């Protein structure tokens with residue numbers, strides 16, 4: 001029993017490097033054996049070289065910083081707005097009913113289609129990307145918080161009422177902690193959307209950022225540079241997602257979705 | 262000094278009123294602590310009105326242990342929620358020490374501070390540790406952290422949860438959770454304990470053990486207890502008086518005194534007197550249409 005638990009915990013740490021190696025092997029195979037053109041698919045080594053050049057010349061840091069700021073700032077604002085709106089709508093069912101059609105419309109709208117509009121409205125700088133990020137990320141957070149506010153356990157409410165808890169005490173000791181898991185569930189989706197928002201914003205109109213770097217490399221037919229930018233974007237996305245997961249571990253260690261390390 | 266007298270002494274029974282003599286510790290002369298007068302409850306549901314409780318009159322004396330029994334759906338939970346101020350009655354009055362617990366549409370929170378509630382589900386907060394759950398009522402009353410921790414430790418000891426102070430509820434078994442819920446209700450020394458089938462989800466062995474513990478808690482704390490159960494044996498074992506409810510609408514069918522000496526052992530359940538009371542109640546239940 002005990003041993004199997006340990007193995008289960010260690011398993012991802014063993015399997016992930018293997019999968020990465022298999023992936024790199026297949027990539028190398030496609031390039032050197034299957035003979036895919038290096039202009040379409042450069043070898044892993046070429047992409048690695050490109051990454052090394054980027055970091056040794058130091059030019060890439062400014063791009064990383066810009067994208068990171070767009071995602072983090074946009075995501076943070078999305079968490080605040082999404083939580084606030086979700087909490088308000090959760091409390092006021094009549095308002096939710098009134099806004100239901102508008103919310104459905106907003107949900108099904110392909111928001112990526114709005115990106116050029118935001119570029120026109122807010123310019124080529126960081127602001128338009130932050131706006132796109134917020135628009136994409138706040139919605140899943142809002143929906144989750146709305147659900148969370150509604151799902152406060154009735155039995156738990158009885159406990160607080162039976163103890164004569166004040167409004168504020170009920171919020172602090174019951175409503176807030178019982179909604180936090182929903183905030184994090186929304187945030188885990190939201191951070192992924194936030195990264196997508198920033199990248200698409202940069203593809204379509206920017207002077208800086210990793211998305212912009214990818215886009216200019218493509219135009220310059222610099223395949224290794226393009227792939228290097230994609231690798232960096234992926235790493236950024238993964239790191240940010242794990243940052244949210246880590247925050248969850250720290251804030252709600254009691255929740256079932258948090259397994260012991 | 263008899264054991265029973267010791268228990269009463271430990272209960273701090275200084276009411277000085279002449280306590281009923283003989284072997285039973287029934288506080289027949291103690292002042293009335295809780296009162297239901299002409300209480301009815303009608304629920305409005307989509308399928309119409311449901312008369313859950315009708316014309317219930319009941320006076321409960323200080324220190325008394327009342328068991329409320331009846332088939333499921335006969336209004337036990339409704340009655341207990343009305344007693345605890347969680348649910349306003351449709352008609353009638355609920356009084357604690359002679360004062361109504363309702364002031365118009367608002368509960369008199371001051372009167373309810375002496376109440377301790379235990380529900381069918383433990384209803385522990387998963388984000389709090391066992392100690393934090395147990396001392397939550399103290400936190401709400403502004404008691405300091407150090408004192409809360411000390412009291413939580415004391416209570417963990419009392420209900421047999423020592424060593425689990427720092428555990429989360431999800432790490433406990435059902436019986437342990439229910440014990441923590443009882444400890445939470447005891448944390449502020451309530452003088453009235455209202456319990457809704459607190460041991461309903463436990464296995465028979467654990468249940469027996471919890472019943473014994475509850476009996477000694479009742480003796481030691483001298484609290485007034487209203488205990489809802491659908492087990493007649495459990496009801497008779499614990500109670501000074503057993504109140505039998507009949508369904509649709511929920512009314513009091515009978516009130517049966519249990520004059521058995523305390524403390525009662527599990528063996529007492531096989532005594533002729535105990536069996537006679539159980540049989541009588543069972544007959545009454547079976548007479549129902």
Ligand SMILES: Nc1ncnc2c1ncn2[C@@H]1O[C@H](COP(=O)(O)OP(=O)(O)O)[C@@H](O)[C@H]1O
Pocket residue numbers: 304305306311312313331332333334335336337338339340
């Ligand atoms: N919140 C409610 N809304 C409508 N009907 C209810 C509600 N709670 C209980 N009832 C009805 O009232 C009756 C008594 O229920 P309850 O007090 O829970 O009985 P018991 O606890 O004895 O099983 C049942 O017929 C039940 O369906």
Ligand SMILES: [Mg+2]
Pocket residue numbers: 337338339
């Ligand atoms: Mg019930």
